[in-house]
Amino acid sequence: MSKYCTNCGKKLPDNANFCDNCGTRFNTSAYQEPIPKKKSSFGSKLLIFLLIAAFLFVAGFGLLVFLERIYHRIPPEPVPSHIEETVETKEPEDIPVVIQDDLKEEPVDTPEETPVTNETDVTQGMLMPDGNPRFDEFLFYENDVYYNGIPEGAFIQSAGSIYGQWKYCFTFNRTFEDEERIDEIGLADVSFDGDTASLILHPQQIRYGSDVSAENEEEVGYPLLSGSWDNESVDLEADGIAVSFSNFYAYQDKEYVLGNIIVKDTGMFGDVLLVRP
Secondary structure (H helix, E strand, O other), X not given: OXXXXXXXXXXXXXXXXXXXXXXXXXXXXXXXXXXXXXXXXXXXXXXXXXXXXXXXXXXXXXXXXXXXXXXXXXXXXXXXXXXXHHHHHOOHHHOOXXXXXXXXXXXXXXXHHOOOOOOOOHHHOOOOOOOOOOHHHHHXXXXXXXXXXXXXXXXXXXXXXXXXXXXXXXXEOOOOOXXXXXXXXXXXXXXXXXXXXEEEEEEEEEEEOOEEEEOOHHHHOOOOEEEEEOOOOEEEEEOOEEEEEEEEEEEOOEEEEEEEEEEOOOOEEEEEEEEEO
């Protein structure tokens, strides 16, 4: 039988009376061999590990289920219904009176500040109402005919062809630098009755230098001008005004008439220009 130390368990010779490891003395008659400790098997350790892992898995899964149920039990906060009702049912009278008063206090431009007329700005050469003249329609005379005469290729017409309505322009003091230039535009009706010719003037605009203003036909009061005519000229007069036409031609889809006007009381002499359409 082997001998072991009762204190530290070291294996000793059979005849040893003390332990050479820890120094414990012992009585050989009372000595008993210690029972060796039983070692745990690998299977037992694996079983314990699996049990612990299974417990942790079940506990974790249960915790997730619990939290999810709690989350779904909390309903989302509803949108306050009174906000939508306020937007949909708000009537104009709900606007604060202060805002309305502020709007009333703001100055508002009235039509009286800008005169309302049927004309546009003729000084810029813009169109007048349909069928009415504008000053730039008579620039052909300023830029060409006055200096170069009737253009080549124009079709010369007779006086009788000028029957009907025209746009007219009277121009005074065109070449006098010391005198203010005067231009008047309007509509003219030419008619023939046998050997008699007639001219009715309907003035619309007058320009003194660069100042343009509207004319009232009744205030201007042009009388009916009448006189004689032949194929080459038309001579008309009334109340100290004499008008004569002597050139009639068509050019580039327009018709033109050139002539002169004399105001006998003042001695003013000017050009008369007709154009249509």
